Amino acid sequence: MTVHPLRLALLVRSAEAGRFGTTIADWFSGLVDQRSDFKLDLIDLARTPHTALPGRIAEADAVVIITPEYNHAYPGELKSAIDAVRRPWYGKPIAFIVYGGRSRGLRAAEQLRLVFGELHAVTLRETLSFHQLPGCFTESGEPTEPGTTEAATTLLDHLAWWSRALRDARAATPYPA
Structure with a gap:
């Protein structure tokens, strides 16, 4: 029996060079690429039309969302993207990688758990969180x-x-409608 790699959608707000989220996405993508059980699909919300999102999420076996925390929540454009998809979220596992100030983005993750519960998705307990501070990553892009x-390996194993x-x-x- 042939086992096909799991299709993992990595959803980022913007993959522009020099952004903190891009540093995280590059590092995490490298970890995923070292594994034979996942095939990565990077979805950059700044470059992907909302009309393309439902199809990309429908094709995914799992989704990891990288997002900052703003004002104790996640960004509005992420909410718009999530709402543009709707049914393809049903029965999908979702993991979060969050970042921000003192809370390390964890308040954004907790709010996203509520949203994805309503969308019949399964959110993982494991969450990666980062202080958005200089020195969080080395110049070569590794976390300090x-x-x-x-922790990322555990998240991927569970995912x-x-x-x-x-x-x-x-x-x-x-999945029932």
Whole structure:
């Protein structure tokens, strides 16, 4: 039996060079590329029309969202993108990588859990969070906080498990409307 790689959509607000989220996306993408169980699809919200999002999310077996926290929440353009998709979120595992000030973006992740609960998605307990501070990443793009790469590996291991389970479940029985 051939096992196809899991399709992982990595959703970022903007992948412009020099942005903090881009640094995280580049590092995380490198970790995903080292694994044989995932095939990565980078979705840059600044360059992807909302009309293309439902199809890209529908093709994904799992989604990781990288987002900052602004004013104790996630950005409005991310909410617009999530709402543009609707049904393709159903029965999908979702993980978060967040960043911000003192809270490290965790308030944004908690609000996103509520939104994705309403969209019948399964959010992972594991969340990567970063202070948006100079020195968080080395000049070569590696995180400076010990244990970060190991935490990302755990997140990906759990995401792979949920992705397989939910992909198989959706194939056997379509998610009820």
